[in-house]
């Protein structure tokens with residue numbers, strides 16, 4: 001499915017600096033499976049995103065990051081059930097019907113750099129043609145302005161001009177990624193969701209893409225950046241949200257997270273300590289199945305600090321959902 005809207009008109013204005021661009025509360029997503037099994041992909045996520053802010057959403061593969069983003073765009077499959085609220089400019093994205101999502105949300109209020117760009121590009125059309133169509137739909141540009149705007153969009157995402165006449169199957173993963181980023185920036189949506197926007201790029205291009213996304217945020221847009229790449233997160237983010245088994249377990253300022261005093265949730269500490277440039281010590285054990293979550297804290301089975309208290313689910317208090325938040329001890 002294309003994530004760009006299909007009708008003409010100007011992009012919505014950016015909200016005032018004192019209004020959140022996105023206000024998510026109690027967002028949960030369940031997948032109903034055959035045999036009555038339910039997968040708890042996202043549970044009770046609450047956060048706000050402000051104009052000009054980048055929030056990096058990090059966590060191991062399968063913890064629910066992409067499902068959270070898909071829920072905001074109404075892109076979940078039919079067996080998904082959502083609960084909670086996600087307000088953008090007064091509209092609850094979780095309650096909006098498909099027509100509203102297609103006409104006013106995707107590409108306009110909320111842009112998406114999808115996790116699998118190749119699957120989101122139209123296979124039978126060149127990158128130039130897709131960019132021009134998106135520019136026409138989302139900005140109303142016509143005639144010669146169209147070509148120039150499409151080329152400028154490509155340039156912003158470091159997509160080489162001499163590859164614009166290629167078809168998606170003629171692109172490497174990294175080039176498809178950049179084409180998807182270019183498409184996502186066109187509508188100038190107040191909120192941009194970037195799901196692993198640097199996958200398949202070498203370090204220079206990671207930095208270039210991240211810096212372009214940072215400029216996009218600095219221009220007043222809100223950016224939710226989903227990534228495995230903690231170095232990229234450190235480079236771009238104002239705040240960091242750590243997800244574990246479908247829940248946000250830590251939500252804190254990026255400098256405090258990556259520097260001093262460091263994360264307070266033992267899982268978040270473990271994520272950082274697993275980095276080669278840090279302790280290079282992986283967290284022992286595996287995350288639980290989202291179809292069979294334990295009662296209580298989902299991290300307890302892997303946590304050296306776990307006690308009987310961890311048999312209940314900890315609330316997110318002061319940015320950490322843990323019964324034993326770690327106090328700063330780093331040297």
Ligand SMILES: Nc1ncnc2c1ncn2[C@@H]1O[C@H](COP(=O)(O)OP(=O)(O)OP(=O)(O)O)[C@@H](O)[C@H]1O
Nearest residue numbers: 031039041060061062063064065066067068077290
């Ligand atoms: N359509 C679906 N039906 C059932 N389960 C699903 C569906 N889509 C996703 N899931 C499950 O939801 C969980 C969260 O998936 P999600 O794609 O959000 O993970 P992620 O954090 O984005 O991982 P990655 O970093 O690998 O992209 C996974 O356990 C996944 O198997």
Ligand code: NI
Nearest residue numbers: 065066067115
């Ligand atoms: Ni994902």
